[in-house]
Amino acid sequence: SKAKLFDEKTDTKTSFKDVAGLEGAKEEVQEIVDFLKYPEKYTALGGKIPKGALLVGPPGTGKTLLAKAVAGEAQVPFFSLSGSDFVEMFVGVGASRVRDLFKQAKEKSPSIIFIDEIDAIGRARGKSNFSGSNDERENTLNQLLTEMDGFGTNTNVIVLAATNRADVLDSALMRAGRFDRQIYVDLPDVRERKEIFEVHLRPLKKDDSLDIDFLAKQTPGFSGADIANVCNEAALIAARKGNKTVNKQDFLDAVDRIIGGLEKKNKIIT
Numbered sequence: 502s503k504a505k506l507f508d509e510k511t512d513t514k515t516s517f518k519d520v521a522g523l524e525g526a527k528e529e530v531q532e533i534v535d536f537l538k539y540p541e542k543y544t545a546l547g548g549k550i551p552k553g554a555l556l557v558g559p560p561g562t563g564k565t566l567l568a569k570a571v572a573g574e575a576q577v578p579f580f581s582l583s584g585s586d587f588v589e590m591f592v593g594v595g596a597s598r599v600r601d602l603f604k605q606a607k608e609k610s611p612s613i614i615f616i617d618e619i620d621a622i623g624r625a626r627g628k629s630n631f632s633g634s635n636d637e638r639e640n641t642l643n644q645l646l647t648e649m650d651g652f653g654t655n656t657n658v659i660v661l662a663a664t665n666r667a668d669v670l671d672s673a674l675m676r677a678g679r680f681d682r683q684i685y686v687d688l689p690d691v692r693e694r695k696e697i698f699e700v701h702l703r704p705l706k707k708d709d710s711l712d713i714d715f716l717a718k719q720t721p722g723f724s725g726a727d728i729a730n731v732c733n734e735a736a737l738i739a740a741r742k743g744n745k746t747v748n749k750q751d752f753l754d755a756v757d758r759i760i761g762g763l764e765k766k767n768k769i770i771t
C-alpha cells in the first residue's frame with residue numbers, strides 16, 4: 502500500500518468540551534476559530550488574519566487535542582503531519598510533502614494544518630547536531646516558509662504547530678506573517694487535573710468510593726495524557742480483579758504503575 506502523505510480528518514468532532522483546563526490557551530485559540538468562521542468580519546476592516554500560531558508546552562499537555570478542537574469548533578477539515586516523520590526521508594520528499602499538504606488544505610479551505618513536533622524540521626538552520634539528512638531538513642523547512650509566505654490574504658488556512666522546544670526553533674519561523682503567536686500549554690495544576698479527571702472518568706463505571714479531589718492531589722506533575730492513562734489503567738485493573746466498578750484502590754494501583762513508567766522513561770533520558 503502507498504505510504505500516507507499526511508492525515509486528513511474532515512469529521513472533526515473534538516470540541517472545547519474535550520479539553521479540560523487550559524483556560525488561557527482556549528481563550529487564545531477561540532480567536533482562531535472566529536477567524537476561520539467569520540473571516541470577512543476581520544478583513545472588512547483591512548486587518549490581516551494571522552497565518553500561524555505555535556503551541557508550546559511539555560509532552561502530553563493537550564496541544565494536539567487543542568488543535569483538533571479548533572477544527573471541530575470551526576467545523577473545518579484538519580490536516581496533520583508530524584515533524585518526526587521527516588527525520589529519515591529521502592532527498593526531495595520532505596519538501597514535496599509539505600507542498601502537497603498546503604495544496605490540499607488550500608483546496609479545502611477554510612481549514613487547519615497541524616504540524617506536530619515542528620522542532621524536528623524547524624531547528625535553527627546550520628545548527629543541527631547530526632549531519633547527513635541536514636540538507637533535506639533545511640529544504641523541508643524552506644518549503645514550509647515559502648508556503649506560509651505564499652498565502653494570500655483570503656487563503657483562510659491557519660497553520661498550528663506544536664513543540665516542547667521553542668528555544669531551538671529557527672527564528673525565521675517566528676517572523677511576522679508566520680508563527681508570530683505563541684500559545685502556552687502548561688502542565689495542569691491541581692484544579693485542572695481535577696477537570697481532566699472528570700473528562701476521562703466520564704466513560705468509566707465508577708465506584709462511590711471515588712474521590713476526584715483526592716486523585717487530583719495524588720498526581721502532581723502528571724500531564725493530561727498521564728491522567729488519561731491512569732483512568733484507562735484503573736479500568737483494566739478493576740476488570741482483571743473481576744470488579745463490577747472501578748474503585749479508589751484500582752486508581753491508586755494505576756497511579757503507582759504510571760509513576761513507575763514515568764520513572765523508567767526519565768532514567769533513559771538522563
Ligand code: ATP
Nearest residue numbers: 519520521560561562563564565566697725726729
Ligand atoms: P505531545 O507533545 O506528546 O504530542 P500533546 O501536548 O500534543 O503531546 P495530546 O496528544 O493532545 O498532547 O494529549 C494526549 C491525550 O491526553 C489526549 O488525547 C487526551 O486524551 C489527553 N489529554 C491531554 N491534555 C488534556 C486536557 N487538557 N484535557 C483532556 N484530556 C487531555
